[in-house]
Amino acid sequence: MSIDDILFLLKGTLVTVEISIIGLIGGVFVGFIMGLGQVSRNILINTVARVYSAFFRSIPIMTWLFLIFFGIPLFTGLTVPLLVSIGMAFTLWAGAYMSEIVKAGIEAVPDNQWKASKSLGMNYIQQMYYVILPQIVKIVLPPATGFFVGLIKDTSTAYILACRELLRAGRLVGQRTTLFFPVLLMVAAIYFIICYPLSLYTQRLERKRRIN
């Protein structure tokens, strides 16, 4: 294994990190809106948000990758870069999981907070912005980082669309050097190095929350 091979793996790592961050930012954005939708009292918005969440969570990411990869050119006639369709799939999919986390967070805020803020004459948006949301950050953070670890791991499914992320890079280097075992172990080690600190951080956040 030469230095080039290791650089190639690192380049793959970069793509993996890129997809993860796109998925995280997009997922938080979509999840936040859909989470608010899930606790909304408007029946239409509520139903749409709930169906969205159930729909995206009941179909594996592998299928979403293919659906979006083939669906974008079919419906819009555009050819988009591979990373865009992968990013979109992860955004929508992560958004569904995030929306559940956000929903659970909002529901965990005691009812008194709603009543108290209402008695101060706040409207719905003010209640959300000044009272509820600052409180849910603490509640949402542990499951959200836990989900992010899962997301990083799941970006390896982009392998199937021939995206040059870490696993595909590992496979290619393995083929070139015929050293599959050590190369794949290295790939696993890179994933572990990225994920394990985040897992530990999640555990710490959870412990802290339990003490509070």
Add this chain to the structure above:
Amino acid sequence: MGLITGLKILLLSKYMPNFIQGTLVTLQMAIIIMCVGTMIGTVGALVKISQNHFFRALISIYVELFRNTPCLVQMFIIYFGFPSIGINFDPYAAALIALTINCGAYSTEVMRAGIQSVNVQQIKAAHSLGINKLQTFRYVIFPQAFRAIYFPLTNQFILTTLGTSLAAAIAVEELTYKTMEAGSLSFHEFEAFLIAAIIYLTLAQILTNIFRYFGIFILKIKTLQRRK
């Protein structure tokens, strides 16, 4: 556009056996993984709450290693990596092994958390009643831990069922792989995956509801027993 998609789905009816076969393989894999994964999880959780430091550390390493690397990478190591040290697996076996030990690691964590969620006071109280360790587990810890474990564990099962789609990457002939096949043979990839999506959606919803109603059913029986 909707009409055309619908018509193309009709064209795909020729490939229906593909989808049915794929679904059956997916289900078969899911059932095996759930059963063996639960067994691994039970043993792992019991070891993790035991007093033996060595085995406890061993299980912790297992859980952390498998929870912090992608299942797909584990599958690749088993399928592509092991032959180079002289151990060969066919794709189906490799996928099953990877998914099962992965599910086992998650189940271990879920069950350990469930058992440890039982209040220590309860165990002390049981101890003061003079019942032995086994009885304490059977009559005090288990009924309470079961409640805490059931829903997270079944949730894990549904994720596992959907996770069998990963096996398509090493050409196991389950639903996703069969769909890829039907898609490339018919040149209607999008429609083929639409069918797969509907099948996965149905499977997940059926499983969710079975687990939910079964859970309500058994947990209720437990409450009645306790009230007597």
